[in-house]
Amino acid sequence: MTGFWALLKRDLTLAVREGSALGTALGFYLVVVAMLPLGLGPDLKLLSRIAPGVLWIALLLAALLSLPRMFEADHEDGSLEVMATAPLPLELAVAAKALAHWISTGIPLALMAPVLGLMLNLDITLTPALVGTMLAGTPAISFLGSVGAALTLKARRGGLLLALLVLPLYIPTLIFGISAIGFASLGQDGLSASLLILLAISVASVAAAPLASAAALRLQMS
Amino acid sequence: MKSMQTLTQRLANPTRFMELSRAILPWIAAGAALFIAYAMYLVFFVAPPDYQQGETVKIMYIHVPSAWLALMGYSIIALSSFGLLVFRHPLADVSAKAAAPIGAAFTLAALITGSLWGKPMWGTYWVWDARLTSVLILFFLYLGLIALRSSLEDEALAGKLTAVLALVGVAILPIIKFSVDWWNTLHQPSTGFTSSVDPSMRTPLLLSAIGFTLLFIALHLKGMQNEILRRRVKTLRLAEIERGDRAFSERVE
Amino acid sequence: MFRADRNEKFLAALRLAGRAQQDAGGPDAFFAVAKREASQLYRRLKSRTSTAVLVNFANPLCRRPIRAGSSWVDRLFLHADNLTVERGTRTVISALSFTAKAGEALLLVGPNGAGKTTLIRTLAGFITPAAGTISLNAEFTDQDVAEACHYVGHLTGIKANLTAEQNLVFWAEYLGARESTPIEDRVHDALSHFGLSQLADYPAGLLSAGQKRRLGLARLSVAHRPIWLLDEPTVSLDAASTDLLAKLIRKHLANNGLVIAATHLPLGLEDPTYLRLGPAPSTGAAPGDTLSGGGAP
Numbered sequence: 001m002t003g004f005w006a007l008l009k010r011d012l013t014l015a016v017r018e019g020s021a022l023g024t025a026l027g028f029y030l031v032v033v034a035m036l037p038l039g040l041g042p043d044l045k046l047l048s049r050i051a052p053g054v055l056w057i058a059l060l061l062a063a064l065l066s067l068p069r070m071f072e073a074d075h076e077d078g079s080l081e082v083m084a085t086a087p088l089p090l091e092l093a094v095a096a097k098a099l100a101h102w103i104s105t106g107i108p109l110a111l112m113a114p115v116l117g118l119m120l121n122l123d124i125t126l127t128p129a130l131v132g133t134m135l136a137g138t139p140a141i142s143f144l145g146s147v148g149a150a151l152t153l154k155a156r157r158g159g160l161l162l163a164l165l166v167l168p169l170y171i172p173t174l175i176f177g178i179s180a181i182g183f184a185s186l187g188q189d190g191l192s193a194s195l196l197i198l199l200a201i202s203v204a205s206v207a208a209a210p211l212a213s214a215a216a217l218r219l220q221m222s
Numbered sequence: 223m224k225s226m227q228t229l230t231q232r233l234a235n236p237t238r239f240m241e242l243s244r245a246i247l248p249w250i251a252a253g254a255a256l257f258i259a260y261a262m263y264l265v266f267f268v269a270p271p272d273y274q275q276g277e278t279v280k281i282m283y284i285h286v287p288s289a290w291l292a293l294m295g296y297s298i299i300a301l302s303s304f305g306l307l308v309f310r311h312p313l314a315d316v317s318a319k320a321a322a323p324i325g326a327a328f329t330l331a332a333l334i335t336g337s338l339w340g341k342p343m344w345g346t347y348w349v350w351d352a353r354l355t356s357v358l359i360l361f362f363l364y365l366g367l368i369a370l371r372s373s374l375e376d377e378a379l380a381g382k383l384t385a386v387l388a389l390v391g392v393a394i395l396p397i398i399k400f401s402v403d404w405w406n407t408l409h410q411p412s413t414g415f416t417s418s419v420d421p422s423m424r425t426p427l428l429l430s431a432i433g434f435t436l437l438f439i440a441l442h443l444k445g446m447q448n449e450i451l452r453r454r455v456k457t458l459r460l461a462e463i464e465r466g467d468r469a470f471s472e473r474v475e
Numbered sequence: 476m477f478r479a480d481r482n483e484k485f486l487a488a489l490r491l492a493g494r495a496q497q498d499a500g501g502p503d504a505f506f507a508v509a510k511r512e513a514s515q516l517y518r519r520l521k522s523r524t525s526t527a528v529l530v531n532f533a534n535p536l537c538r539r540p541i542r543a544g545s546s547w548v549d550r551l552f553l554h555a556d557n558l559t560v561e562r563g564t565r566t567v568i569s570a571l572s573f574t575a576k577a578g579e580a581l582l583l584v585g586p587n588g589a590g591k592t593t594l595i596r597t598l599a600g601f602i603t604p605a606a607g608t609i610s611l612n613a614e615f616t617d618q619d620v621a622e623a624c625h626y627v628g629h630l631t632g633i634k635a636n637l638t639a640e641q642n643l644v645f646w647a648e649y650l651g652a653r654e655s656t657p658i659e660d661r662v663h664d665a666l667s668h669f670g671l672s673q674l675a676d677y678p679a680g681l682l683s684a685g686q687k688r689r690l691g692l693a694r695l696s697v698a699h700r701p702i703w704l705l706d707e708p709t710v711s712l713d714a715a716s717t718d719l720l721a722k723l724i725r726k727h728l729a730n731n732g733l734v735i736a737a738t739h740l741p742l743g744l745e746d747p748t749y750l751r752l753g754p755a756p757s758t759g760a761a762p763g764d765t766l767s768g769g770g771a772p
């Protein structure tokens with residue numbers, strides 16, 4: 001497992017040094033959320049009602065934006081091929097990279113959501129539920145996204161294709177994320193069924209997605 | 223005219239700039255500290271609370287200078303970009319690069335203080351007020367400049383492309399401002415912050431604005447010095463690498 | 476054909492396991508043999524199944540450690556039997572058989588498009604051969620070539636935003652976590668061998684093309700692998716760097732390592748074996764003894 005931690009550490013170091021990827025994702029999140037009131041009008045009641053949905057969808061889009069780079073850099077400089085000949089199975093290497101993506105993109109996006117929630121007049125008592133569901137749901141976004149990133153590694157205009165492939169996979173996460181916030185707004189405390197399902201989706205993607213991603217990468221290296 | 227030219231030329235020389243800025247930077251920084259300290263003393267101990275807004279009006283003494291510096295920062299970037307693209311001024315790129323994060327920080331400060339000020343006034347941290355929205359869009363422009371620069375490996379190219387973006391931003395800013403005002407009046411009456419300011423508040427506000435402007439200039443000069451030093455270090459490293467490469471080939475042969 | 480082969484293997488494994496149970500009479504022996512045979516079978520399946528749907532159930536922590544200069548390396552050889560590789564509809568390598576032994580360098584020669592890169596990538600496990608087998612010698616059949624090899628392709632695997640040292644430390648941790656020599660020593664030795672000690676703390680992105688290439692090659696000595704698969708390793712290296720690489724290769728061979736390289740240069744090796752690939756060989760082009768290699772039609 002040393003290899004796993006070494007790769008995780010390297011990817012996080014690179015994420016910090018190359019900073020722009022995270023900055024772009026956060027900036028995109030901010031801009032998309034800010035565009036919405038400009039389109040819908042500054043009616044605070046309306047904004048407050050749609051805030052959770054807007055924040056979730058914008059978060060999916062912002063995360064999507066950063067996915068293509070997950071394997072691209074390692075593919076371009078040949079690291080991926082060396083990794084394929086290492087003792088660490090490629091599946092675990094993919095898991096390390098997806099985990100690094102979650103830590104360097106998913107968590108910051110989830111933590112930024114409450115700030116944007118203020119701009120949409122989201123009920124402040126819902127903030128813990130919002131951040132909680134996002135932290136529970138974003139692993140699925142990174143790990144399912146790794147499948148899309150692996151599949152479109154060599155594709156022309158991979159970014160657009162990636163959105164087409166991956167967004168449908170995010171539907172369950174989106175539905176149960178929103179529904180968990182809905183339960184919280186009804187005043188139900190503790191773990192709602194929706195939050196548990198959301199966690200289950202994340203756990204299942206963490207377990208299963210690396211297999212598909214590694215298979216897709218192997219096919220493209222042959 | 224001739225003396226002007228030689229002055230610009232002398233200032234354009236990074237070494238001269240380093241000497242000069244080293245000499246004046248402490249004075250500017252000290253001035254900033256003095257002005258801000260005196261302004262804050264007036265704000266907290268002398269200036270009266272607003273008859274409508276009470277003590278919350280004290281946020282204004284930070285908010286207004288920040289909003290002013292947000293605009294000034296963008297003007298500096300725009301002027302520097304112009305200088306870079308038209309006159310190929312070697313320091314212009316350094317100036318534009320150094321001003322961007324400082325301007326963005328003051329813009330963010332204006333947004334945050336504005337939203338804190340808004341909480342007791344509007345009952346919520348954020349309303350889609352025309353001014354706040356315009357400043358938010360200005361913040362996006364800053365973010366765009368920083369992101370574009372950091373996304374390019376080639377620094378000279380990055381500088382020029384960022385300059386083009388900054389000038390495009392200047393051209394479109396008034397239109398954005400106008401359209402946001404239009405959008406806002408469509409939906410709600412403009413929130414009135416335009417009432418005149420009492421002299422007892424005007425003096426500390428003015429002092430605070432001067433202090434923060436000096437702070438901006440000090441930060442900008444320091445940022446430019448750092449950028450020049452960073453570029454020198456990079457040049458030295460590249461030279462070192464090249465020398466190492468030559469020495470390596472000779473040694474083994 | 477493979478299915479039949481696979482079934483046969485599986486039956487053999489069962490038979491062997493059954494015999495072990497009879498012989499030793501204990502369940503422990505049975506499990507030991509069954510586990511060995513099962514993992515062997517799994518590896519064979521994995522190397523054949525290009526879609527890699529198979530999950531790697533083998534615990535990565537329990538893999539056999541690769542030991543430097545140990546006795547098993549003495550007997551190491553790599554055997555390719557009747558290897559046929561297709562790229563698209565074209566048969567690049569057909570019915571190629573060869574054996575590479577530890578302590579020997581096997582140099583692949585041939586014109587462009589003869590399949591040198593394809594062969595190296597097939598050996599490294601990236602490409603699944605259409606027919607034929609690649610195996611290590613009897614004791615190590617359960618070891619993938621991919622896991623016993625260093626693969627050096629056309630790209631360096633170097634990150635511009637890490638320093639030269641950080642790049643090597645990562646590869647040392649990633650490729651050779653279980654080795655006894657401390658990582659710092661391995662990295663230090665690798666850097667100084669390739670004359671990069673001075674630049675250890677410089678971001679790799681600033682290095683010249685030749686220095687980057689050397690840094691990429693330094694990976695060879697931060698983790699021990701018995702088999703080196705080198706695809707045109709001398710590209711963009713000057714004479715001095717090529718000498719250093721040749722020195723490293725000779726050291727590896729002296730330690731009973733195995734080197735297979737596609738190269739146009741003789742790499743200063745004393746007695747390399749040549750494997751000529753591609754269409755009918757022109758007369759007496761390659762020096763040294765030439766192994767017969769089936770060329771593409």
